[in-house]
Amino acid sequence: MTDNSTRTDLFSPARFGAIELSNRIVMAPVTRSRYDEDGVPNELHATYYAQRAGAGLIIGEATNISAQGRGYAATPGIWSDEQVAGWKKVTDAVHAAGGTIVSQLWHVGRFSSAQLQPDGQAPVAPSAIAAEGNTYTVDGFVPVSMPRAQETEEIAGVIQQYKIAAMNALRAGFDGVEVHAANSYLLDQFLRDSTNHRTDRYGGSIENRARLTLEVTEAVVDIWGSDKVGIRLSPVTPDAGNTPPDSNVMAMYGYLIKQLNRFGLAYLHVVEGATATSREVPAGVDLDALSGLFDGPFIGNNNYDLEMAIKRRAQGKIDAVAFGRLFIGNPDLVERLRRGAALTVAPRESYYGGGAKGYIDWPNGSY
Numbered sequence: 051m052t053d054n055s056t057r058t059d060l061f062s063p064a065r066f067g068a069i070e071l072s073n074r075i076v077m078a079p080v081t082r083s084r085y086d087e088d089g090v091p092n093e094l095h096a097t098y099y100a101q102r103a104g105a106g107l108i109i110g111e112a113t114n115i116s117a118q119g120r121g122y123a124a125t126p127g128i129w130s131d132e133q134v135a136g137w138k139k140v141t142d143a144v145h146a147a148g149g150t151i152v153s154q155l156w157h158v159g160r161f162s163s164a165q166l167q168p169d170g171q172a173p174v175a176p177s178a179i180a181a182e183g184n185t186y187t188v189d190g191f192v193p194v195s196m197p198r199a200q201e202t203e204e205i206a207g208v209i210q211q212y213k214i215a216a217m218n219a220l221r222a223g224f225d226g227v228e229v230h231a232a233n234s235y236l237l238d239q240f241l242r243d244s245t246n247h248r249t250d251r252y253g254g255s256i257e258n259r260a261r262l263t264l265e266v267t268e269a270v271v272d273i274w275g276s277d278k279v280g281i282r283l284s285p286v287t288p289d290a291g292n293t294p295p296d297s298n299v300m301a302m303y304g305y306l307i308k309q310l311n312r313f314g315l316a317y318l319h320v321v322e323g324a325t326a327t328s329r330e331v332p333a334g335v336d337l338d339a340l341s342g343l344f345d346g347p348f349i350g351n352n353n354y355d356l357e358m359a360i361k362r363r364a365q366g367k368i369d370a371v372a373f374g375r376l377f378i379g380n381p382d383l384v385e386r387l388r389r390g391a392a393l394t395v396a397p398r399e400s401y402y403g404g405g406a407k408g409y410i411d412w413p414n415g416s417y
């Protein structure tokens with residue numbers, strides 16, 4: 051077998067801000083929908099993450115910062131004491147296995163059903179524009195609900211939700227947090243002119259549309275320090291109903307990334323193309339030019355294989371690569387890639403829902 055570590059430094063340790071990575075192969079946040087209604091992690095989730103501690107860094111699956119931020123049944127939360135205690139089991143298990151793990155802070159915005167919201171209320175969004183598509187509830191898939199546009203005065207409350215979740219992540223023993231500003235959820239809904247039609251200081255100009263993401267980042271940095279905070283963006287990923295990205299991707303995300311530089315964050319993480327599908331980008335978009343505007347470490351993601359990662363690392367385009375789906379069927383992915391060993395392809399049916407089967411039972415450590 052080949053020892054790929056002689057071909058690239060992707061298998062060598064790195065330091066992103068104050069986050070220590072044992073190698074530059076990162077586990078992307080992967081929604082697995084295996085939680086009870088209380089969104090509390092338990093031994094099952096601790097085992098799952100500990101099995102994947104060989105990742106240079108684990109980015110935990112998208113985690114609801116509040117009941118209002120929840121858009122899918124069976125996803126975890128980080129607003130209650132029970133959830134914090136559950137996450138502590140996960141972080142302890144990952145640390146005992148030698149790993150590093152950050153929590154991805156998530157508010158879905160309009161991509162929710164009233165069925166999932168406190169008191170059956172409408173989900174909140176920058177503007178009252180309905181998404182298309184279905185979300186998952188205990189009754190199965192249902193269309194997402196018409197959202198309610200947030201009042202300007204409510205936005206401080208949203209920032210507070212992020213702040214409390216960031217404090218909870220600290221109490222739960224995480225090594226940092228990632229702000230989920232990707233994939234057409236709340237922060238991305240504010241960034242994009244297709245979903246943000248506001249006329250207050252959070253809408254209209256690029257500066258105004260970037261404001262909430264920057265204020266949330268600042269709030270989270272206040273808790274953690276900038277060197278333990280990363281952010282994930284997906285400048286061209288359409289949402290589930292194919293709402294288009296911003297009308298001027300380069301200007302919008304270019305401005306945002308330049309503004310993010312003032313924090314000195316641990317890393318920027320970008321979905322290059324459409325999440326879990328194509329790396330294609332619309333005409334006029336150059337994602338490498340956008341990531342090149344960032345002053346700190348850059349994690350590239352989306353449909354990579356090892357060869358592409360080695361090549362893009364050698365070209366100086368990435369500092370680390372994040373693999374999502376490959377970590378489902380290969381808990382020992384880093385070692386498999388290093389040895390050039392065969393990879394297990396997890397079938398789609400194993401991705402979401404269920405229990406231990408298809409979750410913690412993949413071949414581990416046998417090459």
Ligand code: 8OZ
Binds near residue numbers: 081122232233325
């Ligand atoms: C798959 C299913 C549900 C949610 C994302 C948090 O795309 C998600 C997600 C992925 O960022």
